[in-house]
Amino acid sequence: MARLEYRGETISDVHTIKTLLDANAIPYERWALREQVTTDEEVLQLYRPDIERLQRERGYQSADLVALKPTTPNLDGILAKFTKEHHHTDDEVRFTVAGEGVFEIATFHDDFLKFTAEPGDLIVIPAYRRHSFYLTAARAIRCIRLFETSAGWEAIYEKNF
Ligand SMILES: [Fe+2]
Structure with a gap:
């Protein structure tokens, strides 16, 4: 279950998290967790109903699976691309199957919220x-990950967009 930190508060109640994200036009859903499986194809198959619904609702074209772990070659080099503030010209869509990661996302109030994504x-x-x-x-x-097009997946780092 996600955690959200904002203006000194840590929120773990899912309805409060959703309300705060909604107020900043950041879509958030809880998907039912499926059994743990090994291959990427099996995982994509298990979540196919949710993936296809989101594709219909929001126009995404494709989906894939990505994994980062301590043994990933050049993990720090890969992470360095994401830790700098950036944006994309398409939505960044992530469903966490296992593990966790932190997204710091600009709000409508000139500050950032900190969203820790967990399985589901x-x-x-x-x-x-x-x-x-x-x-x-x-x-x-x-x-x-779900994509509108593969072309939109490029980080843009300029501060003053
Ligand atoms: Fe990004």
Whole structure:
């Protein structure tokens, strides 16, 4: 279950989290967790109903699975691309299957909220919204990504968008 930190408060109540994210136009859903399986194809197959619903509702074209763990080659190099504040021209859509990760996302009030995604959490960082991402101490996450197009998946780092 997600945790949200904002203005010195830590919120773990899912309805309060959803309300705060809604107020900042950040879509958030809880998906029912399926049994743990091994291959990427099996995971995508298990979550297919939720993936296809979201594709219909929000126009996403494709989905894949990504995993980061302490033994991932060049983990720090990979993470360095996400920890700097950036945005994308398409939505960044993440469903956490296992592990956890932290998204810091710009609000409508000139500050950032800190959302810790845990298994079962689906979050959409809207296109053009400033954000950063990093792992927790466990340094491991496995998540499904959904894409509008493959072309939009490029980080843009300029501060003054
Ligand atoms: Fe991003």
